[in-house]
Amino acid sequence: MYKDMKGSAHRLAPPEIAVKAMPEDERVWVPQAEGVWFRPLMLNTLVGQWCNLLRVRRAGVLSRHLHPNPVHGYVIEGRWFYREHDWVAETGSYVFEPPGEVHTLVVPEDCPEMITFFNITGSMIYLDEANKHVGYEDVFTKIDMCRAHYAEVGLGADYVDQFVR
Template sequence: MSTHTPRSAAYTPDQLKRMPFQYAQPQGMLPDLVVAPVVPEDERIWVPQAENVWFRPLCLNRSAGYWINLLRVRKSGVLSRHRHPGPVHAYVIKGRWRYLEHDWEATEGGYAFEPPGETHTLVVDEGVTEMITLFNVQGCMYYVDPWGENVGYEDVFTKIDMCRQHYEAVGLGGDYVEQFIR
């Protein structure tokens, strides 16, 4: 029979509930990533992707091959036709958009899941002055023509390169992107 008294006996249940973890985190663990505000006040943080199209990195995970960013569009029209080998999650913060291949529209406050293998053409319709959507993209985006022929791609590494070049050019320094990389 053990005579050991557990350490928790010295505390009330409420004290235990409010007590932080008492040990070190695992050695080599990556630091937390907290981005605030998500929609930046400094316009230089938005990385140009095309005319009137920008992205704002939130997490660029090179070890797992995904990225999370805001996409901001201030024009109407077709943005891109692309295929996803991995899943994509989207949350519409402002405005609306749709895919030519589907009959649904992603609207402000809405969420969309895009399954692996999906090929679609992103459109922002007339009357939308600004669209901002949070995207979580696993893997890459293969840009394709209407018949599925590859015309380009984007992955976490091309995103990092775009950020590094842009941040250097606007005076934030190329290493500004490092805070988003995991």
């Protein structure tokens, strides 16, 4: 905070966010696809960034995509891998994804639930097997998904506003 010449207090930055990451209310999880949800933690419209938990309760391919900016992930529960690599991200693993790399996220058959924290800036560009663009997500599409879901489940479309910066 700073005070202007008239003594009025002003905030230099948006307010902090402190939320319980694993919500007690299941309605906070936003459905993204069958067996796939995300829980928004911070949706930063100022720089096009979003932080969320991705929860998956099904095996198989989630998506083939790339990011034009770096991505950071931390596996809280379960495991997953990218078809294009020979590593598996398991509980406790940190994952760094460099910009521009195409990868296919897969949850193995013997994993009943996967939860990973992701910090993403920019967009997520979905690709088909021929690398043709088939869709995208960014902070604004995430906000739209949250508004629609929260309105539908009775939390109110404005419930998402607490995560928006």
